[in-house]
Amino acid sequence: MQAIKKAALVALLSSTVLGATSAYAAEPAAAAAPEEGTAIIVTGTRTTGLKAGDSPAPVQVLSSDLMARAGRSDINTALALSVPSIQIQTFGNDMTAFHPSVKLRGLNPNHTLVMINGKRRHGTANVVVTNAMWTGAAAPDMGLIPMEAVEHVEVLQDGAAAQYGTDAVAGVVNLILKKKDKGGYISGSVGQYYAGDGFNYELAGNIGMAPVENMYLNLTVQHKVKDYSFRGDVDPRVVSGTTQGATLLSRFPGLTSAANYPYVNRIFGDGRMALTNMFYNMGYTGIQDIEIYSFGSYSTRTGSTYQNYRLPNVVYGQSAVVAPAAGSVASGDIPFPLGFSPLEALKETDFAWTGGVKGTFGKSTIDLSATYGKDINKVYVVNSANAALYYDSSTTTRAGYTPRDVFDGSFTASQFTVNLDGTHELEVGLSEPVHLAAGGEWRRDTYALGAGEVASYYVGTGKLGGGIQSFFGYSPANASNNSRTNFSQYFDISLKPVEKWLVDGAVRHENYSDFGDTTVFKLTSRYDFSPAIAVRGTVSTGFRAPTLAEGFYSGINVGPASLSGIFAPNSAGAKALGISGLKPEKSTNLSFGLVLNPLPKLTITVDAYSIYLRDRIVQSSGFLGYSNNCKYLPGGYSPSTDLNAALSAAGCSSNVIVSPSVLTALYNNGVPITSIIDTINGGQSGSLTINSFVNGLSTLTRGVDFLATYNTHAVGGRVDFSLSANYNETSIKAINAPPSNINSRQGIFDKYSQSALTDTTPKWRATFNTYWESGKVSINLRESVYGPAKLLAQTAQTAEDYYQRVGTMFVTDLEGTFAFTRDIKFSVGANNLFGIYPDKIPAFARQQQFNAASTAYVSQYPSFSSVGINGGYYYAKLGVKF
Template sequence: MKRTGLVSFTALALASLSASAAMAQTLPAEAGEATDEGATIIVTGTRASGITAAESPTPIKLLGADAIEKVGQPNLNQALTQLVPSFVAQAFGGDMANQTLQARLRGLSPNHTLVLVNGKRRHTTANFAVLSGPFQGGASADLDLISPQAIQRIEVLEQGAAAQYGSDAIAGVINILLKDNDEGGTAVGSYGEYYKGDGGTYNAQLNLGTRVGEAGWINLTGFYRSHGRSQRGGLDRRVTDMNGVLLTTLSAAQRALYPGQDGFPFVNKIVGDAKSRLYNTSYNAGYDLGDVQLYSFGTYSHKTASSIQNFRLADRVIRSPVLGVAGTLTTPGVILFDNTGFDPTEEISEDDFGITGGVKGETMGWKWDLSTTYGKDKVKLYTRNSANASLFVDTGFTPTDFYDGQFINEELTLNADFGKEFDVGMVEPMNVAFGAEYRKGTYSIGSGDPGSIYKEGGQSYPGFRPTDAGSHSRKSYSAYIDLALMPADGLKLDVAGRYEHYSDFGSKVIGKITGRYDITDGFALRGTVSNGFRAPTLAESFYSATNVAPTSATVQLPANSAAAKLVGFQNLKPEKSTTFSAGFVAEPVDKLTVTVDAYQIKVKDRIIGSGSIAGKISGVVCSPAANPSGCPFDGNLILGAIAAQGNILDPTVGDVSIAVFTNGVDTRTRGIDLTASYPMSMDFGSINWTLSANYNETKITKVSIDPRLIDAIAISIIEKSSPKWKVIAGATFTSGPLSITLREALYGPTSQLTRPSGAYLGPVGGYYKVEVGTSALTDLEVSYELVKDLTLTAGANNLFNKKPEKVYNVTLANGTGLRPVTGSNVWNQPLTFGPYGFNGGYYYGRITLKF
């Protein structure tokens, strides 16, 4: 940790504590519905009306528009990860996953968090995160497609709530409340980039509210963002040594060629942000007809993004009459790309659409709400600046651009909700809520063009074959009941139950009991016991593809396929969860609230990636007898499963493996959340001190499949790849037109096991531990209202340019020499799984006009 980061963090923490600061779960929030005292009324985690965050029996964090804006980067994932300790956003994804980054709560899967917009379920992305890592299997709602300026506030329920909202809400719920202003607006323009000078980000947002007729309103938001690539890749070990000096083993032709490569000696550009452009529009509208209100809201987004993949050497695609695809620069023949090598680029074109319409009112004391929500995400996939090596050898021609296919995810949800208060002789009336929900989901994969699927397909990303393609759907029906009551002074109880039936795996019944007891006006105990479940996503069940690198290929077999069953995998089934939490809320003095909540989440039959199961290593078919560590299965069995699925691999690839999603383990997650804030008024201004923290640890309690189907890397990712603790301390000083925000985030260590290709011949099992150590990141923002309603802002995220450690190098026991411990091709590459990314500092400027 840099000394500056440690000093600033310590100063903030001591200042917070010296002010007796404790923290309200309420972070700075703008107008929402409020009590007479000004406290925001929450709508998440309870179906009773009039409950504030301070009164909630469940832990709720409120993030207002002002807090979200002060993050700097115009990206909702970044806002949440910098404001909510238990929330971690993905910094880098492999293959197409780098175009749709995921996030997660409490170290669980991205799929364990349910995202709502105005209390209605948000559809999920079609772009499935396949490759191994902390976010593997993620197909949650894409928060990046919601404009920050459209948001009035966010309510984060950090507790399992499947009994209230259905499948997915195991780790918690993120409810995004859209602005409902019926007049005025805000225009925002900003620019920022990383300290290195790349990743330039242009952003423009416009929010406008207006009346519609005599009793209606509509709030509109437009959003545009352009984000440039960043480049943090290391030296390519196929071209230079670890000091950037050309290898003496290269031919004379190669030694003359490579110094001319773009960015030499950093010719491998795979590690970095994708280049992207995003257009987004959203609306929130309502019309009051007296006893009945009509409402609707929706979003539309168009996004293009591209990321550079592993560099292909100049002789990767060559047609030689002597050696064919195995030709070299010294062999007479035809070489593509003018003997320069090439950088394949993976690209998406995405259209995302979501709309909700409903009607609500009150009849004979019954409040009712009927709504329909439809969402669709369509992602078209392309590979640019590439080649199909086998097609070139066989015909003398290959395209350089390929259409690889498409993903489509569609979700339709119908809701009917009812509620009424009954006087049953308790301290307060009992609130009875019940309702029903119907959902239909469809996930489709479309196949690529002929060039993308000829034999092994294009370099870096083969197209989807007809055997990969298909459309899969399911339906679910559910009913719930929720009782909120106060049987005695200070005692609040909430009991919920839910029945849900899925067309593909049957029925589940789950429940939740929450209680809060206010011992005094300033101290309350609260706790929850619940069980839940998560249905496997259709992508987890049916996704099929081939993932390639220059010297390796991994075939992702569909979990619910005959090919996967050849190796011993079974169809996916739902995960089941049990959650316990207990904590307290203390309000010792005015404006001061302290909350502490401990929790335990057990997940049974958790769906995970199997890890890579080798069929060939270094071109040799696996033999368990000869190599039990690296080859637990007969390689012919693995290659047979690949053939059964219809996949064809590049003949020059040396390492071949499969991966499958499976209900592989039971896990137990334990942790503590602490939050506190204290607003301090002074003669010359005010300071809002905030402090929040999360401690979180996940353990695998049972491996429920053949141990050979899950490797040590997959286990380490589950247990070690999230920070064990994260602390965020902040202070916002305001004096007249001046506002200064200082925030310090302290991340605990994260680690995982890994091994380079062939490294099984090294230590036992061939595994090496890589770690991102304890890190402190400082954010600073200064705003000044130049004239009324016109504010200029300058700031920096990660002010002191903190970066994660780089991979280290090992010498393998089989005499193949020094190589990086992660990734078979790159020296001095930053670790990409850390909780705060690898790009370093980001500075920005912003202008805001309110009208």
């Protein structure tokens, strides 16, 4: 594999010398970027022709050539590197590894509206349920939008629910597609991490054409592949330095010949992915003052991620020798004497289409459009086994059977939207015409969870824990098919009472078929004291209905020593816990800003904001039904069991907060809790927990955005400077009561979950960027500073609280470009040039993880780090325009 990587890199470099016709999406070296503030924007305003520098709300415009300098060829990374108030998920568990979420101003990804050409983009079907920092995220997947298709991006950093819909609580990201009707390019890039893994390559092309007169058609195709990375440590369960490891090796001495021993647990690193994106954007302007337009996409993604390594004693048949002690399986029907490493695999198909017509009639405009988008995720578990199925299919004289690869289930989400928007300029004798806008939107959302094959969720006789190892499949009981509709109307007015004073107001009414109706508003104002100084501010309210994924996702996850799961908030299991569904969030936004132009070509903006969220939807803490401080439940478990008495008799420690209703809920949902309690590590350790999405909190997020840009000529060429920074802090103002059937001492959102919400986003971040261009050479230097972050955790043996901390980090990105001709370019660069890693988890906590033979020991870096866990990445890009 290493030879293939080197050959690919050599081939790319060699093709430069041979004049190969590859390119990337930057403009020719002689082209100059527009001055900051002069770009015409369409986001945050209904007024035609408004410049970014004149906007009453903070809107940052990112051109395609600026984003191309990000190094990585995806919009998520480009946004995170360019806008400090945007944070990207740098490490994902399970399927979230392929759908990295993006959040604005420290809020949830679901609080940011993503649009393409001003039209709402559908969300992903893959909801985040395994990462507390991004929990519930089911926002649009911008990884499915090729950067090569985008002309520029407009980021509105202000609440805009009254303008665009009630999920624009934090702001809006609007991607404007290219409309070029001639020319094109082909691009190629390769790269990998300094550590020698994570090899990445991309091929992409964009072409513009005019099939008929007065028509443009712009097409983009992108194909990219990335390989696994690994940043983990040894697996303490298989080394002689731990009691469990020594026992295991005495019974399975051949284990030392397992692949990658002792680094057998490969879970801590990137997954493998192959992605193909296709986009089109077209329009016909042959009818006077009318444009008929359409754009759409089709994407496919496949990938796999490592799960925790399974020991040899996890799967065995009835002839195996089993004693009461943990890990005692030693001989007989043991099908995996070297253990095995399950993989979660994904096959995804996503497509979207928009069609519409818009026209200008005197001082009025009309835009009628329809958009449909659908995302289908099929989930598989590969190289795994169902221990219950193997045991039940065996006898004392015959080996058992289990499939290794199974279909676990599917998630499907779709969205159909119809919009009618109109504007009108009205002369009333003010300094400028009054701009009126009004419109309506009808939307239908669907979410379906499909069951997997029987082997994925088989539980059998209960002798061994059921379900395919690593990801318990979705049974027919989990399956559901859900939908809802929404109809909204809005009215917007923008006027200038005097020449220097702009006032913009908006009101929106929404009616959901499942949550009823609400009305939200926004009032924005800007006053220009002079060309050098202006003030602006906003007050608005917002309303976000829970996504269907938050309302209806359910699933079980089986680990080496635990079972955890999530109940849909409106399911029977959730009702057994006292949860009766979700209600919408409500928000209040305030902002105040300054726009300064103290010198020619120098622009400075400073915007402070406050966002208060009530009934914020979060994933609850895990409600514990059984813990490793308890022994066997005498006589097993049945609905007639007096759980409190049974748990007391089982020796549950008084400081372990247990909710018996959790066992009732799991049992009623058909989960094999008795067998799991009796067989996890011989019944001596393990836990059973369940959680759900709940309206758990009220939070207050406050911060400041700063942006300064300056363009000049120096050092023999053009130089663009920018300094952007963000300070952001979220505090919890109220925590709702726990569900009625949960032990009140347990709480709905524990201190560890609270820390994940409030502490893991850096309190401040700054980016200084310098772009220098002269003749055929250009250099882009970016220095990013990430403030400290932390996460409250608990030690593995003594159960002491401690913080996993990530200190302040300075990360340098550098890219150099040489233009052989006006059209042929070659670039080399590095993200994280000096190979910075986050601080490791404290040694004392890792020592306890090692002593306890915990699988958590392999994760040596905090996964919440904004810089990521993979270190430096170098790359090369090549191409030509035509």
